[in-house]
Amino acid sequence: MKVAVLGAKGRMGMESVAAINSASDLTLTASLDIGDPLEQLTKSGTEVMVDFTTPDAVMKNLEFAISNGIHVVVGTTGFNDAKLSNLKDLLSKHPKVGALIAPNFGLGAVLMMQFSQTAAKYFESAEIIELHHANKVDAPSGTAIRTAQMITDARKQSKKGAMPDATKSELSGARGTKVGDVPVHSVRSHGYVAHQEVIFGDAGETLTIRHDSINRAGFMPGVLIGIRNVAKYPGLTVGLENYMEDMK
Amino acid sequence: MKVAVLGAKGRMGMESVAAINSASDLTLTASLDIGDPLEQLTKSGTEVMVDFTTPDAVMKNLEFAISNGIHVVVGTTGFNDAKLSNLKDLLSKHPKVGALIAPNFGLGAVLMMQFSQTAAKYFESAEIIELHHANKVDAPSGTAIRTAQMITDARKQSKKGAMPDATKSELSGARGTKVGDVPVHSVRSHGYVAHQEVIFGDAGETLTIRHDSINRAGFMPGVLIGIRNVAKYPGLTVGLENYMEDMK
Amino acid sequence: MKVAVLGAKGRMGMESVAAINSASDLTLTASLDIGDPLEQLTKSGTEVMVDFTTPDAVMKNLEFAISNGIHVVVGTTGFNDAKLSNLKDLLSKHPKVGALIAPNFGLGAVLMMQFSQTAAKYFESAEIIELHHANKVDAPSGTAIRTAQMITDARKQSKKGAMPDATKSELSGARGTKVGDVPVHSVRSHGYVAHQEVIFGDAGETLTIRHDSINRAGFMPGVLIGIRNVAKYPGLTVGLENYMEDMK
Amino acid sequence: MKVAVLGAKGRMGMESVAAINSASDLTLTASLDIGDPLEQLTKSGTEVMVDFTTPDAVMKNLEFAISNGIHVVVGTTGFNDAKLSNLKDLLSKHPKVGALIAPNFGLGAVLMMQFSQTAAKYFESAEIIELHHANKVDAPSGTAIRTAQMITDARKQSKKGAMPDATKSELSGARGTKVGDVPVHSVRSHGYVAHQEVIFGDAGETLTIRHDSINRAGFMPGVLIGIRNVAKYPGLTVGLENYMEDMK
Structure with a gap:
């Protein structure tokens, strides 16, 4: 599975890059940070995008990914009702794409x-x-x-x-x-x-x-579960607990 | 509902007597201890027997109650496989009677x-x-x-x-x-x-x-749930967790 | 040692009465509650008064006891600077009397x-x-x-x-x-x-x-230490920690 | 103060090197590991040696340091009575040298x-x-x-x-x-x-x-207290608690 990380220079982003590199079933296609062109996601054939950026940046990233059929696993905080509503609208136009928003990956x-x-x-x-x-x-x-x-x-x-x-x-x-x-x-x-x-x-x-x-290593098993399963859950999912059956 | 307590002078028995007396939907029919005649159960029309006695005494009590169609809620310890097997045999002959064996009522x-x-x-x-x-x-x-x-x-x-x-x-x-x-x-x-x-x-x-x-008061809500629901679960039930849906 | 309890019908008072009765070196001289005459303290030859009453009642009790040369062990709450200052004045006139004010006897x-x-x-x-x-x-x-x-x-x-x-x-x-x-x-x-x-x-x-x-039993060793040692510490002592050397 | 670390490639050694480098009043003179010549301690004018090596290696290191008038702060484990007795003998011949053996620097x-x-x-x-x-x-x-x-x-x-x-x-x-x-x-x-x-x-x-x-960072304040104070305590000291007055 081809995976990209956004916010790759942040602490959770760095851990995610390391965890993906250590997983034999996952390939890191891109590790982007602020200012890097999102086109690298599409060029590299990314299937799942992991986002640990900021409340300001995340919606633009999600629009690009979802519009291009890329599933998203999101640990960025600050999702209020308005943002979630926008995200649902966006996903309704791309009904095969899965989006997982998780406030906590532990x-x-x-x-x-x-x-x-x-x-x-x-x-x-x-x-x-x-x-x-x-x-x-x-x-x-x-x-x-x-x-x-x-x-x-x-x-x-x-x-x-x-x-x-x-x-x-x-x-x-x-x-x-x-x-x-x-x-x-x-x-x-x-x-x-x-x-x-x-x-x-x-x-x-x-x-x-x-x-x-x-330590942040404790969140990585949850991030990997998100990556491996997000394609199975089209539409919006809030909370990693919805994937619990996949974790045992 | 008519309820009797066996082992009524022990600490859990005393708490049970008090809890039954405080519950408006329950009537205490008998509070027995070692040597008291079990016939008081049948004479008083007891529907549910609570047993907090000893590993030595409990099987005799259960035989009397179950044979007489009285449901049983049991907090007495020491139920090994042999005892549980005897109890199942007994219950199979009285298929409408419910028996709850609970190692912990909290x-x-x-x-x-x-x-x-x-x-x-x-x-x-x-x-x-x-x-x-x-x-x-x-x-x-x-x-x-x-x-x-x-x-x-x-x-x-x-x-x-x-x-x-x-x-x-x-x-x-x-x-x-x-x-x-x-x-x-x-x-x-x-x-x-x-x-x-x-x-x-x-x-x-x-x-x-x-x-x-x-303190032991913390076990009484569980004992009361056992009393109120044991008739709904004919046969042997081990563990109060099987009644959890009745507790919410 | 002759000991009286004030507030003897309250929860801490009842525990104190029981603890004093169980201690072979202590004799209970009086167990008083609201409205009972303080003269019983002097008539009975009380040496130490234990006070678990109320913020309203306590100062009057302390005045009577201290004026009569009776040491006091006090668990009643609500001692602000004004009350403590009054108490010091009172004790300065009776320099042999000890007073222990303890917010917690555990x-x-x-x-x-x-x-x-x-x-x-x-x-x-x-x-x-x-x-x-x-x-x-x-x-x-x-x-x-x-x-x-x-x-x-x-x-x-x-x-x-x-x-x-x-x-x-x-x-x-x-x-x-x-x-x-x-x-x-x-x-x-x-x-x-x-x-x-x-x-x-x-x-x-x-x-x-x-x-x-x-449970309140946990406070009784501290109350007994207070009773047994208050005479050794004339004047005002705030906090049982000042008696710690007597506890080992 | 000039400080050397032995066992510098181990986890505690690495943390110690980093902590010494971050402390403005300390200068790292040498960071040695297995096989490195101890003479670097004397050549560099080391005043305090920190040892996080192994039970096998530690006594040889201590002999060299103490014989050369270098104070020692030791976190290496395995000090039994025999080893402590040897160490005391050694220190008695160099009465100005201080040795701190600490099973825990937290x-x-x-x-x-x-x-x-x-x-x-x-x-x-x-x-x-x-x-x-x-x-x-x-x-x-x-x-x-x-x-x-x-x-x-x-x-x-x-x-x-x-x-x-x-x-x-x-x-x-x-x-x-x-x-x-x-x-x-x-x-x-x-x-x-x-x-x-x-x-x-x-x-x-x-x-x-x-x-x-x-994490091991939590031990570094204790290691630094050891380094800064060992010279004040000639002879053998077991346990960082003996330096507690220097920590407030």
């Missing part, structure tokens, strides 16, 4: 989100702590926001009421930020990379699901 | 086992740490053994090879005990009740599922 | 605070997560606030600058509340009692100190 | 050991879980063994009896290996680097001290 992170969605139906309390390196600019993390939304949806389906919380006197911010129903707390410290803990509680017991990611 | 523990079974398919490494109060006589716990077996089965299905482990020089016992493929470590300390951590690892990431049970 | 909690104070000198990042049952009304907990102050003081002494934190885009509250220099996060969930985690980080490593308190 | 690890030593005096139960990458050949880790010995000594000083443990029925190895009084459990999994958790328990509470080291 298999463990994907499982953490899935398990959280299930557990949310059984417990009255749910809360998220995410812990990242001190250089991270956004809080909470995209993964935490997504997890909180999935938990909120699951609670709605199970017709759960408000979470128990007797707090009357709070120093502002102590109880975190609410994403949907779920309080989310963001820790930033040296010595961390990317970690998340989802806590579920009921009378006498708690269930805690924790994912620790200590 | 919903969180059940979810922990289910999630572990799923995660086992995606990770190369899996290991269990269980932590209990210092008065526990067996190591590892029944829940840890069951979890290890479920992980081992899942690995077999996914055709996983041996776990990575370069240990050459070991002080005897440092690497725990192997249950199936899975190393299990048992911590015993004051200040614990019943806790378990299941760790899954792959390059650059770990996924940890932890259950903390700090 | 030995583990005291050690957690001491270790945190030490670790603060060596790490650039420090953050606190405290996790309590959903019925708690204040956030953060008193123990978390005290720990954060101790860390802040230690950082000042070591001339540490601002903690590393690149957060630019934050959902309000995600980064917790700042107590001194330290971000503090409060989790409230069923299935918890009283727990705290203090995280220290530097390049490539984190050190985490966690205290878990799962 | 500041967090050193603090974890110190805190454990203190906590051991207050708690009845103590247990260690260490978790490392799957390529580690020895179990338990050197740090875990050292921590267990320090806890055992502290318990002896406080005249603590046997730890509470009611285990009667054990699958061999479940309760770990005993180092002194302390059960030690070794987890080996992909996704870990070097981690340790020390658990202390008493009625109703546990205190857990955890150190996570996710």
Whole structure:
């Protein structure tokens, strides 16, 4: 399978280039960064494009790839509803092309989100702590926001009421930020990379699901699964969890 | 629904009596302990019998109940293959009676086992740490053994090879005990009740599922789910996870 | 030693009565609650008064006890600077009387605070997560606030600058509340009692100190140490850590 | 200060070379590996030698350095009583030379050991879980063994009896290996680097001290502290904790 990487000089891009080069079933056709001509994708016969660029650059890349029948695996962040809507329009004109948008390529992170969605139906309390390196600019993390939304949806389906919380006197911010129903707390410290803990509680017991990611190599198995399977899933797919059956 | 408790003076039995008394849809018909006549079950029109007795006493209780068309919810430990086989024979003669044998009634523990079974398919490494109060006589716990077996089965299905482990020089016992493929470590300390951590690892990431049970009240929602649903599942059911759809 | 308990019908008071009754070197002289006459303390020859009452009631109790030469061990919360100043004045008139005010009687909690104070000198990042049952009304907990102050003081002494934190885009509250220099996060969930985690980080490593308190029995060794030693420490002592040498 | 690194092609050696090159107050005089002539140390005027070689090679290196008045900072493992005794003899002939032998250069690890030593005096139960990458050949880790010995000594000083443990029925190895009084459990999994958790328990509470080291960069502050201070401590020093006052 012929694969190109965009954002090849970034940290995730570099790891992706190395991972593709190490995989015997994949051939790297191009590793492009800002300013490089997208025509190299078509000239080299690229079948799948991996995009770890920036929120500003990604839509132009996707338009070029999809219009040329190239499947896309995207780890670039910042996909709001408007962008996703544009992307769907684009894909509807090229119905054989697959696009995977994944906020997190760690298999463990994907499982953490899935398990959280299930557990949310059984417990009255749910809360998220995410812990990242001190250089991270956004809080909470995209993964935490997504997890909180999935938990909120699951609670709605199970017709759960408000979470128990007797707090009357709070120093502002102590109880975190609410994403949907779920309080989310963001820790930033040296010595961390990317970690998340989802806590579920009921009378006498708690269930805690924790994912620790200590280097980018941990995301590569997920990226490779995306590359190898994206052609099987035409149209838009958000979240690597939709490919889980291909991972076992 | 009319419910009796056997082993009513034990700690789990007492909690069960209290939980049944607090549930508006359940009526306590009898709370029996060692030496009390089982005929009270039939005289009182008991529909479901809860058994938290001892490995020695339980089979006699089950024979009486099942022969009299009473469903059984059993938390008593020590069910080996021979006992389970006897129980199946007994149930085959009374095909409408349901029997639930559950090594752990904590919903969180059940979810922990289910999630572990799923995660086992995606990770190369899996290991269990269980932590209990210092008065526990067996190591590892029944829940840890069951979890290890479920992980081992899942690995077999996914055709996983041996776990990575370069240990050459070991002080005897440092690497725990192997249950199936899975190393299990048992911590015993004051200040614990019943806790378990299941760790899954792959390059650059770990996924940890932890259950903390700090009092017996935490088991009662599971016991009540067993009582309310056992009639719907005729025959033998091992593990509360088979009732999970009824719990949401 | 003759000991009385005030607030004897509250949860901590009841535990204290039981602990004193179980200790062969201590005699319970009185167990009083709201409205009971304080004169029982003097009539019964009480040497040490334990107070687990309310912020409103405590000062009147302390005045009576100290004026009558009775040492006091106090777990009642809400001691601000004004109250402490009043208490010092009172004690200065009765220089042989000892008063211990302790926000937390858990030995583990005291050690957690001491270790945190030490670790603060060596790490650039420090953050606190405290996790309590959903019925708690204040956030953060008193123990978390005290720990954060101790860390802040230690950082000042070591001339540490601002903690590393690149957060630019934050959902309000995600980064917790700042107590001194330290971000503090409060989790409230069923299935918890009283727990705290203090995280220290530097390049490539984190050190985490966690205290878990799962029932009130865990505070009784600390209360007994207070009772047995308060007479040795005339004047005001804030924090059980000042008695640590007596605990080994 | 002029510093040389031996074992410069190993992973810790490479990190040390990089750390020395980044430190404005240190000058790298030589980076040697197996077979390189030790005379480069003396020719280049080396003041401090850092040794991350092998148990076989280290004693010859130390003899050369110490005989030539060069201080040594040693992270090489395998120092038994015989080796330490030889080293003391050697140092007694060169009384101005300092030698630091450190099983762990992580500041967090050193603090974890110190805190454990203190906590051991207050708690009845103590247990260690260490978790490392799957390529580690020895179990338990050197740090875990050292921590267990320090806890055992502290318990002896406080005249603590046997730890509470009611285990009667054990699958061999479940309760770990005993180092002194302390059960030690070794987890080996992909996704870990070097981690340790020390658990202390008493009625109703546990205190857990955890150190996570996710890359070798985390050891470099400790190595630099060793280099900068070894000259102040003539003779043999085992353990970086003896330099802690120089670290704040």
